[in-house]
Amino acid sequence: MSVRTVSLFAGALGLALLPTGCETVAQYGSMAGQAAGVITYDQAQSINRVASATGKTFQDITPEQEYYIGRSVAATVLATYRPYDRAALNQYLTVLGQTLAQYSDRPETFGGYHFLVLETDEVNAFAAPGGLILVSRGLIRCCRSEDALAAVLAHEIGHVQNQHGLRAIKKGRLTSALTIMAVEAGKSLGGADLAEATRAFEGSIADITSTMMNSGYSRSLENEADAAAVQILVRAGYDPHALIDMLTVMKARLAGDPRGFGRTHPSPDDRIQHVSALIGPRSAVPPPPARQQRFGAALAGVR
Amino acid sequence: MKRNVALICALCLAGAVRAETMRVQVQTGQVRSAPSFLGQVVATVPYGQAVQTLEAQGAWQQVRTAGGSVGWMHSSALTTKRIAAQTAGTTASAGATGDELALAGKGFSADVEASFKNAHAEIDFTWVNRMAAQNASPAQIQAFVRTGGLKQNGGAQ
Numbered sequence: 238m239s240v241r242t243v244s245l246f247a248g249a250l251g252l253a254l255l256p257t258g259c260e261t262v263a264q265y266g267s268m269a270g271q272a273a274g275v276i277t278y279d280q281a282q283s284i285n286r287v288a289s290a291t292g293k294t295f296q297d298i299t300p301e302q303e304y305y306i307g308r309s310v311a312a313t314v315l316a317t318y319r320p321y322d323r324a325a326l327n328q329y330l331t332v333l334g335q336t337l338a339q340y341s342d343r344p345e346t347f348g349g350y351h352f353l354v355l356e357t358d359e360v361n362a363f364a365a366p367g368g369l370i371l372v373s374r375g376l377i378r379c380c381r382s383e384d385a386l387a388a389v390l391a392h393e394i395g396h397v398q399n400q401h402g403l404r405a406i407k408k409g410r411l412t413s414a415l416t417i418m419a420v421e422a423g424k425s426l427g428g429a430d431l432a433e434a435t436r437a438f439e440g441s442i443a444d445i446t447s448t449m450m451n452s453g454y455s456r457s458l459e460n461e462a463d464a465a466a467v468q469i470l471v472r473a474g475y476d477p478h479a480l481i482d483m484l485t486v487m488k489a490r491l492a493g494d495p496r497g498f499g500r501t502h503p504s505p506d507d508r509i510q511h512v513s514a515l516i517g518p519r520s521a522v523p524p525p526p527a528r529q530q531r532f533g534a535a536l537a538g539v540r
Numbered sequence: 541m542k543r544n545v546a547l548i549c550a551l552c553l554a555g556a557v558r559a560e561t562m563r564v565q566v567q568t569g570q571v572r573s574a575p576s577f578l579g580q581v582v583a584t585v586p587y588g589q590a591v592q593t594l595e596a597q598g599a600w601q602q603v604r605t606a607g608g609s610v611g612w613m614h615s616s617a618l619t620t621k622r623i624a625a626q627t628a629g630t631t632a633s634a635g636a637t638g639d640e641l642a643l644a645g646k647g648f649s650a651d652v653e654a655s656f657k658n659a660h661a662e663i664d665f666t667w668v669n670r671m672a673a674q675n676a677s678p679a680q681i682q683a684f685v686r687t688g689g690l691k692q693n694g695g696a697q
Contacts, residue, residue, distance in 0.1 A: 300565045300619075301587060302648040308668050309656055316662045332676040332684050339577050339681070339694030345566050345617040347587070353671040369671060383688065417647065435655040438648050442656070474691035525689035 295403035297415055300367075303403060304347040307367035309442045310402065314355075314363050314371055314450070321354035321374050329535035330354060333383070334370060334390045340472040341391075341465065343398040350394065360487055361497030362389065363449050364396035366403050373497065374539060379486040383532035384479030384524060388466055392480070395465025401458050405448035410440045453501030460503075460511050467515045476524065477516045484509050560593045562601070562618040569618075571611035575600035577695045578682065583609035591618070598696055614695055 298306070321327075334352040338344050350368035354377060355361070361373040370393045380386040396402065406414070414437035417430065448454065454462075463480065470477045488505035491498060502508070564585045572579030575597045583605055585591060591603040591613070600612045657663055676684070685692060 299647070301567075304567070305648040305650075305653055308665065308672075309653060309663070311671075312657075312663045312665050312668045315664065315667050320667045327671075327674065328676075331674050332680055335676045336681050336684055336690070336694065340691075343616045344577070344695055345614050347566050348672060349566075349675070351671045351674060353667065353674075369668065414648070431651060431655055434647065434652050435659065438652050438656055439659070441648075472691065473694070474689065525687075528688040531688070 295400060295406060295411065298403055298411075300347040303400070304367045306403070306438070306441055306445070307348075307365040307369050309438070310365040310445050310449075311363070311369040311371065313442055313446045314365070317450070318355040318357055318361075318371070318373070321356040323354065323539075326354055326535055326539065327352065329531070330372070330386075330390070333387060334394070337387055337391050337469055337473055338368070338394055340469045341394050341398050342468075346397065350397070352390065359497040360491055360494070360499070361501075362393055364393040364402065366397070366400065366445070368394075368397045370394070370397070375490070375497070376487075377536065377539060379483050379490055381482065381486065382479055382524070383528050384470070384475045385483040385486075386532065387473070387475045388470060388477070388480035388483050391466035391469040391475075392462045394469060395462035396454075396458075398465055399458070399461055401454055401462065402445045402449070404458070405454070406441045406444045410437060410444060413437050414441055449501070451501070456503050456507070459508065463508055463512050464515060467512060471516075476520055477512070478519045480512050481509050481516075484512070560620070561590050562593055562603070562620055563622060564589050564591065564613075564617060565619040565621075566617045569613060571603060571605060571609055571613055573611055575602070575612040575695075576693070577614075577678070578692070579612060582611045583607065585613075593618075600695070 330352040335350055338350040346368045348367055348369075350370065352370050352372065355371050355373045357373045358375045359373055360375045360379060362376050363371045365371070370390065372389060372393070376389060377386065380389060414434075417434045417437055453459075466480055467477045470480065484505040487498065488509075491505065564587055567587055569585040569587075569589075569591075570581045571583040571585060571591075573582050574580075585605050589606060591605050593601045593603055594610070595602040596615075597612075599615045601615055601618060602610065603613050603618075604610050653665075657665065681694075684690075685694070
């Protein structure tokens with residue numbers, strides 16, 4: 238069979254497979270070109286690379302990549318906000334948060350859920366991909382009970398569970414990032430490849446942090462995180478009305494403050510309305526006194 | 541005797557149909573003695589390694605590890621996608637396909653993180669590492685649930 242025949246045959250095969258997607262066509266197409274000696278093996282690989290990366294979504298980011306993205310997102314947030322270095326408070330937040338995560342739809346992530354308080358009056362919180370959750374002192378001060386603080390953490394777990402951070406990565410960037418990740422799989426990244434991967438990584442971190450810190454997620458994603466929070470609270474045995482209690486305090490504290498949640502989140506009134514529609518009547522059974530005691534002890538001296 | 545053989549064959553077949561290969565998609569997959577976070581960890585399985593699923597119960601999968609341990613893993617720790625384990629000296633020419641995760645340790649990796657860090661003097665991972673190392677032990681979580689009057693069935697959903 239001549240080279241020309243192979244090429245024609247492969248081309249026909251590609252066309253015959255057209256309805257199954259352009260990825261297949263592109264692969265057969267490059268096989269054809271390769272067989273005909275028109276392009277080199279490397280060029281063929283590069284064509285396949287682009288073809289298979291097109292049409293990928295945030296769901297194609299692997300758990301390990303999500304973990305590395307999340308670490309750098311958290312580190313970037315921590316370049317703007319200082320950590321609140323109070324071991325007892327951070328440990329209480331960790332126990333509460335890791336307990337809540339067990340009741341979520343995604344209790345396990347690559348590196349697990351971890352929590353830290355930020356030293357700022359601003360009402361704010363950040364859920365970095367994979368489960369690194371940062372909550373401001375200002376937001377903690379909107380909580381008058383463990384149930385309310387649980388509501389704050391459960392909302393952030395909802396963002397992680399639904400991978401809202403990864404959805405902020407721009408489509409074009411995702412395509413180039415996944416292209417590098419998928420294809421350089423066999424060898425260690427070196428020189429130019431490492432530089433290219435780092436650029437895609439940098440861009441992804443910038444997309445996520447600017448969404449979290451400046452523009453905020455869409456209202457529908459915030460509603461999704463609130464719905465996840467209600468589900469987690471109910472499963473764990475917390476009162477979901479505590480989310481409304483927290484939002485009511487937040488509304489008063491946010492009045493006239495354009496920073497943080499004032500800029501990035503739907504108004505507390507909108508969120509209260511959405512959450513109210515998801516929950517039943519308030520339980521008549523008060524939480525055990527031990528729950529409120531430990532909350533008071535952990536937050537003692539937090540101003 | 542004949543009937544027993546038939547029965548055994550039928551059971552084998554049923555088992556074979558149910559068993560599926562899944563891969564661990566968390567850094568350290570924990571295999572527990574019971575389908576609950578209260579179950580003791582009886583084995584651990586690293587990222588990307590395959591396990592055979594035997595039975596499902598809610599969000600929990602009973603699995604058999606490559607080392608032969610049998611226990612329960614939460615389904616969020618498992619994927620049907622392939623995570624190719626890295627083998628020294630091999631070159632994976634085909635790259636990752638649609639139902640396949642990239643090779644463990646490749647793509648956005650510790651190398652890329654280090655390169656990102658070098659380019660940004662203001663980025664400091666000290667507190668990221670510190671928070672990532674802070675954990676509640678299973679005993680702490682159990683005590684927290686008990687004294688707070690919370691529900692005991694984390695992970696049951």
